[in-house]
Amino acid sequence: GKKGGSLSRVPDGAPRHLEGPYSWSMKGPFLKAFPQELIPQMQSLESLLNVFHSGIAVATKKGDDWVPWADLALATDLKKDAYPVFRANLEQAVAFLRRDPLVFPYGTEKGYLLLTYNDMPLGFVKNLGMRSNNLHPVSRRIFLSLKQSDR
The missing domain is CATH 3.10.450.720 (Nuclear Transport Factor 2; Chain: A,)
Known part of the structure; x- marks a missing residue:
């Protein structure tokens, strides 16, 4: 078990503001994006270690709103018109x-x-x-x- 919470399905209407091949999921309250080419390595590490943070925290859901998270602003793959x-x-x-x-x-x-x-x-x-x-x-x-x- 990981302390960070398990991954779950992404709700409809979730923002997908990153360019490139990402895998998207909810981890606790966060919409997270994971670079697809790194998923096998991330899963391997998470099976051995207690991973505190992985992927890019994109947004949190607040009512009907998706609040952008600070990590998204720093992501090099952020879509320019997001x-x-x-x-x-x-x-x-x-x-x-x-x-x-x-x-x-x-x-x-x-x-x-x-x-x-x-x-x-x-x-x-x-x-x-x-x-x-x-x-x-x-x-x-x-x-x-x-x-x-x-x-």
Whole structure:
């Protein structure tokens, strides 16, 4: 038995936002993607070891919504048109990584946005208009502050 939970069938309507040959399944609350060419090795390791994390955590189901998970933003196979992109400046990028609340300019698309800095994906936010939900994991939060000379 694995502590991470067993794999189960993927519900209809689950997002499949990765390019390439992946095997999809639910592992606990997570929609996970596994590179097909690595599945035999992963199964072999999981039969011998207590695997804490495997595959790409793509999203979690919340009501009727699929909430994108931070790992998806960092996946090199993320489809370019999967989510609208918000190009953050340095202050916005640091605020996101600190998990500070972000307010987007008027007219910014609502819903889930992929936040990037210098075209590098950082993670996801849910833009609600007057406020947003920062989806950066608490465990990955940084404590950096910018000096005036850095700006």
